Amino acid sequence: MQMLLTETMPGLFNYWIVIVLMMIGFYTVIAHDNLVKKIIGLNIFQTSVFIFYISMGQITGSTAPILMHGAAGQQAVYAHPLPQVLILTAIVVGLSTTALALALVVRIHEAYGSIEEDDILAADYQRGTQESQKEQERMARARAAERHASRDADDGREQDEDAPDS
C-alpha cells in the first residue's frame, strides 16, 4: 500500500483529484432532485475536466506559457499553452450553459413555485388529470374560434398579427 501510494500518487495526483471531482459532480447530477443542486453538480463535473486538460499540458517545473526575454527565457520550460486555450473555450461554454440553466430554473420556479423535480412532475401530473384540462380546452377552443374568425376576413397570411399572445 505504501509503495502504491508513493509510486502512483505524486505524478498522478492531479488525475486522482480529477476522478474524485468528476464522480462527486456526476453523483450530484444524478442523485439530487433539486434543480440548482443539479447545476452545481454539473459545474463540478465540468470543472474536473478543465483540471484534466490543464494537468495534461503541465510539465514538471514549467512556468506559465508567457514568452520571457533574456537569460531566463533561454532556460525556461513552458507549460503547453494549447490545452489552456482549449479550456478557456470550454469555460466559456460552461458559463453559457450555467447561465442558461439558471435562467431556466428561475422560470421553472415562477411557473411551478418549486425547484424540486418531483414536485414539478407531480404538479404537472395533477394538472393533466384534473378538470383544469377542461379549462385549457375551453381556452383553446376560444382561441381557435378567434383565429378562424380573423382568417375568414383575410387569407391567413397576415393573421399572425392578430394572434393572441400566449
Add this chain to the structure above:
Amino acid sequence: MQEHTVLRIIAKLLIAPIIIFALYVQFHGDYSPGGGFQAGVILASALILHALVFGVQATRRAVPPAVLRVTASLGVLIYAGTGVICMLRGGAFLDYDYLAHNPVHGQHYGLLLVEFGVGMTVASVVTAIFYVFAGRGRQPGEHED
C-alpha cells in the same frame, strides 16, 4: 444602500480603475496575458459593482438593456466581419495577413479587432445576464440591497 457612505465612496473610487484595467487587458492582450474574454468580464464586473452599490435601476439607466442587446450583437458582427474583410481582400476567413500591406501589421490589426469584438460581446452578455437575474421577482419600488 444609499446610507453606506464608505461603500459608496470606495465603489466610486474603484469603478473607474476597474474599467481602465479592463481596457488595458483588452488592448494589451496581444502582447501579454489577457484578451477579449477576460477584459469583457472585468468590465462587466465594474458595472455589476455599480449595480450592487447604487441599485440595479441606476445602472439600467446608465447602461440600458436595449443598448446591451445591440452591443452584444455588434461584437459578434465585428468578429465575423473582420474575417469577412480578410476574405474580401483575398485571404481565408480570419487570415489577418491580408488586413494590411505588411502581414505582421495585419496580424496586429486582426487580433485587436477580433478581441475588441469578443470583449464587447462578453461584457454586454455578462451584464445582461446580471440584469435579467437581478430584475426578477422584485417589486419596482422595493429596496434593493
Add this chain to the structure above:
Amino acid sequence: MIVQLFHQMPVLVVILPLMAAPLCVIAHRALPAWLIHTAVSWVVFGISFLLFVETRVAGRVVYALGGWAPPFGIELVIDRFSAIVLLLVTGMSALTSLYARASIAAELPRERAYLVYAAMLLCLCGLVGMTVTGDAFNLFVFLEVSSLASYSLIAMGPSRRALLSSFQYLIMGTVGGTFLLIGIGFLYVMTGTLNMADIAQRLQGVAHTHTVEAGLAFIVVGLSLKAALFPLHAWLPNAYTYAPSSVSVFIAATSTKVAVYALIRFVFTVFGADLAFDSLPLGDVLIVLSVAAMLSGSLAAIFQTDVKRLLAWSSVAQMGYIVLGFALATGAGLTAALTHMVNHGLIKGALFMAVGAMFWRMQACSINDIAGLGKRMPWTCAAFVVGGLSLIGFPGTAGFISKWVLLQALMVDHHWLLAAAILVSSLLAVIYIGRVVESLYFREPAEGRKVARGEAPALMLVATWTLVALNIAVGLFGAAEVDATRQAAMSLLGVGQ
C-alpha cells in the same frame, strides 16, 4: 471576386448563419428577423448544393481557417459523406424557415419571435459547423453552440412543461458534451494533435492502449447521448413534444442525425474501423442497442395519446435503424445508415410539419383533439398520411428505399434475426400511424371541438408538401439517392475513390 467567393464556400456555410443571428437580434422585430432567417437559410442551402456538386466531382473540399495550414490550424473538410448531411441540414432549415412564420406567430408572444429566429440560426450554425469541421475540438465547440441554441429554443415552447423538458435536455446534453470533451482529451494526450486526419495517422502506433480505448468509449457515449441512442434517449420525447412546432420540425429532422454523423466520423475517420469493430466489440453493443431502440421506441409510440410525443418515440425507434446500419461497419451498412439519415429527416420533417399545422388550428394535438380533421384540413391530413406511409416503409416512398437498402445490407451478412426485428418494428409503425389516421378520418370530433373547414396558411402547406413530394420523389427515383450515399460510404471507408 465571384471566383474567390467560390473557394470560400466551406466557411461561408458556417459564418453566414453566425452573422445573421446577431442581425436578427438587432432587428428586434418578428418580420425582419424572419426575412433574415429565410434569406440566409436559402443562401446557405444553395451553397451546400454547390458544395455537394463539387464533392461529387472532386471528392473532397478542404479549407484552412485563418490561412494556417493543417494540422496547426483548424481545417474544414467536406467529403462526399458530409456533403450529403450538410445538404439535409441546410435544406431542412430552408424549408422550416418558410413554415416557421405562421407557426411561431401562433405559438409565441410576438415580442419574443425574433429570438426564435436568432436561436434557429445559431443552431443551424452549430449543426453545419459540426458537419464541415475537420478538427476534433472544433466539433465539440460547434456541438455546444447547436445544443445551447436548441435548449433555449425548446424552452420557448408554449406550455410550461417546455421549461422542465429543456432543463432535462440541458443536463443530459451537457453531460454528453463533457464526455465528448474528455474523450477528445484522451486522444490529445496520446497524439498531441486535434486535426482528425492527423490524429488518425498518429494513432496507428498507439491504438491499442487503454487511453485510446477509454477515449473511444467516452466519445461514443457522449455522442450517443446527443443522438438519443436507446438507453440514453430519455430527453428526446419531452423535448420534441413541448418545443414550438417549427423547432420540433427542425431539431427532429437534423440534430440527432448530425450527432450520428459525428459518431460515424469519429469511429471511421479518427479511430478506424479496425480498432472499434475488430479489437473492441462496438458493433455488437450497438446492434443490441439499436434493436432495443427499434422495438421499445415503436412499442412506446403505440401507447402515446399526444401525436407529437408519438412521433418523438418513433424517432427513438428510427435512430435504431440508422445506428444498426452503422453498426454493421460494412459499405452496405453505412450506405443504409446514410440513406436513412436523409430519408428519416424528410419523413419526420413532413410529419412534424403536418402535426404542427394541426396544432396551429386546434391549439392541441392529442389523438382526441385531431379527431375528424381529415375532412376539415384535407391537405394537411393527406400530407400526414403520405408521411406516415413513408415512415412505415410503403413501396413508392422514401421510407421503403431506406428499409430496402438496410435489409439488403443485413441479408449480405445473413443477419436474419435483425431483418425480422426491422419487420416487427415496421408492423408496430403501422399500428401507431394507423391510430392517428383512424382518428383523423374515421372519428367524429369530440363534443365542442368541431371547427369549420379551413386549411393552414399557404406557406406552411407549401413547406409540408415540398417535403411530401421529396418523399415520393426519393421513393420513385431512389436509385440516384442510393448511388450518392453508396459513393459517400465508400469514400468514408477509403475504397473506390
